[in-house]
Amino acid sequence: MEMNFKQMQAFLQEHFPQGAQYGELLDLGEGTSKMRLPVDDQHLRPGGTVSGPAMMGLADVAIYAALLSKIGPVPLAVTTNLNINFLRKPVADADIIAEAKMLKVGKRLGVGEVSILSDGDEDPVAHATMTYSIPVPEKR
Amino acid sequence: MEMNFKQMQAFLQEHFPQGAQYGELLDLGEGTSKMRLPVDDQHLRPGGTVSGPAMMGLADVAIYAALLSKIGPVPLAVTTNLNINFLRKPVADADIIAEAKMLKVGKRLGVGEVSILSDGDEDPVAHATMTYSIPVPEKR
Amino acid sequence: MEMNFKQMQAFLQEHFPQGAQYGELLDLGEGTSKMRLPVDDQHLRPGGTVSGPAMMGLADVAIYAALLSKIGPVPLAVTTNLNINFLRKPVADADIIAEAKMLKVGKRLGVGEVSILSDGDEDPVAHATMTYSIPVPEKR
Amino acid sequence: MEMNFKQMQAFLQEHFPQGAQYGELLDLGEGTSKMRLPVDDQHLRPGGTVSGPAMMGLADVAIYAALLSKIGPVPLAVTTNLNINFLRKPVADADIIAEAKMLKVGKRLGVGEVSILSDGDEDPVAHATMTYSIPVPEKR
DSSP: OOSOHHHHHHHHHHHOTTGGGGOEEEEEETTEEEEEEOOOGGGBOTTSOBOHHHHHHHHHHHHHHHHHHHHOOOTTOEEEEEEEEEOSOOOTTOOEEEEEEEEEEOSSEEEEEEEEEETTOOSEEEEEEEEEEOOOOOOO | OOSOHHHHHHHHHHHOTTGGGGOEEEEEETTEEEEEEOOOGGGBOTTSOBOHHHHHHHHHHHHHHHHHHHHOOOTTOEEEEEEEEEOSOOOTTOOEEEEEEEEEEOSSEEEEEEEEEETTOOSEEEEEEEEEEOOOOOOO | OOSOHHHHHHHHHHHOTTGGGGOEEEEEETTEEEEEEOOOGGGBOTTSOBOHHHHHHHHHHHHHHHHHHHHOOOTTOEEEEEEEEEOSOOOTTOOEEEEEEEEEEOSSEEEEEEEEEETTOOSEEEEEEEEEEOOOOOOO | OOSOHHHHHHHHHHHOTTGGGGOEEEEEETTEEEEEEOOOGGGBOTTSOBOHHHHHHHHHHHHHHHHHHHHOOOTTOEEEEEEEEEOSOOOTTOOEEEEEEEEEEOSSEEEEEEEEEETTOOSEEEEEEEEEEOOOOOOO
């Protein structure tokens, strides 16, 4: 692995100053990550369930962490495509968990998938796939 | 049209109490809508550009308004799929504009597309397609 | 399960008369299926690799079988959305395997994911998610 | 434009020897194309409508032509992502028309959208967005 758990935690805190809003790292593997989004009024829709954009934000960061575990700290990798299916209504007032896994890490593109769950529940509330474009290192 | 501009404005304000965060309605047609997301610190990434989740949130509401212009005020319509391509870096400190158009409005599903632009610029920064599931009216 | 392996085989043969072109059923579980597309000149691109549309066709049928294992023989279920990421070049002259799994089977929508592999290789050549619309049974 | 109509026609015929199966070029603009898929038994599903994979194949080639109109004859550009929404049942026994437009043509990625229609009908039967990865020219 190109980055360990502590390095990733520090990297995410540095690059996402709005941090808590984007979730906390629970686990990091070779091309995988697990993150939690604590329930918070700003993420809620009427009815107490987490909003779609909040889930998409968490999915995005979880795949980013899974990608960087393989390629190291590349701040300029950018999302080029996200496809998300919303499957079930999230459990009210429950934190949201994202489990991400890279399907491919090439020189120029990384593709990953992520399942989003309500904490404590088994059935996914959403599933997303995402593509990151990896900047080509400049020659010196 | 099942809802006019003023009715839609009132409906969005009622159902999105976090409102400003989701954007303001600029225009409404038969199956179309135009919305603006004012630049705001909470939407920004380092570098002054609008974040991905903020764009996705705006895209979602813009399609929702375009859908409701055809089917009337159905608060329980839910997004089932969103696919978004991020095309260019948004212009720093510029508001974000969404132009949405329904491709299909059936009895059970509505599918729309939306272009996201930096205010004052012609080239889209993102393009999304989205599916809404429309609840079946209960028989009495 | 609403259909067993033999029932599914018979159902697919009946509804896909062009059959071989769409693949053969290898395995069927509760909401899962495995199918093979034998290499055939009509599926090949220059270079001996299987074409994109051939992979999409196989993905479609594999999710369909996984869905029907849960809801029984519903010939009118139709694909409403397909999102596919092409990850690697398929191995030349190798059969293509699809492993499908439903993420959700509701009353009106079924959502599944499918990994496409070259036979004998571990890394997926493509990954797709798909939504099927399930017709509402008519009241009598 | 990097290629005119005649050059594109010749290029497609050379690179898609199964040609007719992939459609004929009707029009080519700066980042746009229009193609027709003649109805043919091999594309039909029971009921006389064109199959999903046949539409996806046509969508793919139409975007490819739109992309090459901007970057010239690059045979190694490959599809990395396709997202398609199926909107309506195609008209039975009608040819299928694809109208493609590039949303972005960068150095490494091209993103386009395409509407699929039954010939003679106004409402789209499908809409797709697609990403092509453009190979980096080798330095000499």
